[in-house]
Amino acid sequence: MSARIRPALDSLLHGLISLGLGALLAAFILVGASQQGGQGNSQLAADSLRMLWSPAIFAGVGVLLIANGLLRGLWLLLSRPRRVTIRPVLVRSSSGRPAAIAPPPPDAYRRACAELGLEPGSDWALVRSAWRRNLPQWHPDQGGAVDVWQRKLAAYTLLEAWQHFEAPP
Numbered sequence: 001m002s003a004r005i006r007p008a009l010d011s012l013l014h015g016l017i018s019l020g021l022g023a024l025l026a027a028f029i030l031v032g033a034s035q036q037g038g039q040g041n042s043q044l045a046a047d048s049l050r051m052l053w054s055p056a057i058f059a060g061v062g063v064l065l066i067a068n069g070l071l072r073g074l075w076l077l078l079s080r081p082r083r084v085t086i087r088p089v090l091v092r093s094s095s096g097r098p099a100a101i102a103p104p105p106p107d108a109y110r111r112a113c114a115e116l117g118l119e120p121g122s123d124w125a126l127v128r129s130a131w132r133r134n135l136p137q138w139h140p141d142q143g144g145a146v147d148v149w150q151r152k153l154a155a156y157t158l159l160e161a162w163q164h165f166e167a168p169p
Contacts, residue, residue, distance in 0.1 A: 008072035015065030022058030115155035
């Protein structure tokens with residue numbers, strides 16, 4: 001299931017549950033009031049009917065949640081995700097004709113390894129041990145600089161994602 005549609009479906013489900021609970025609670029109260037009225041307890045029957053505000057709240061919240069889910073779903077149908085296209089950059093010669101494609105940006109994997117002081121292609125156990133060993137000196141709560149911490153954390157996160165990407169199924 002798409003992560004974009006999940007909140008809309010959750011809202012619809014919770015709304016239906018709340019509406020159902022409100023209807024069930026109202027039915028129990030009405031049956032009880034009817035029984036009390038049939039037995040001659042008119043005061044108890046009237047008091048029971050005054051308690052119908054509770055299921056009304058459940059039903060009202062259910063209606064609001066259902067409306068929220070429907071509006072979210074409608075919004076998802078009407079809004080499309082934007083597609084980003086990456087086009088190569090052409091380097092032009094002095095004559096104005098394309099000469100060559102510009103070189104790709106620096107390798108993020110190699111930069112992440114260098115940031116953590118590791119060789120590219122290092123085993124994941126070595127990456128984790130280096131991270132854990134240096135974590136106390138890098139973390140801001142332990143006296144490390146925030147900008148250094150952000151760089152180290154970004155590098156480790158990239159290497160972790162790379163490890164999950166490269167790991168065999």
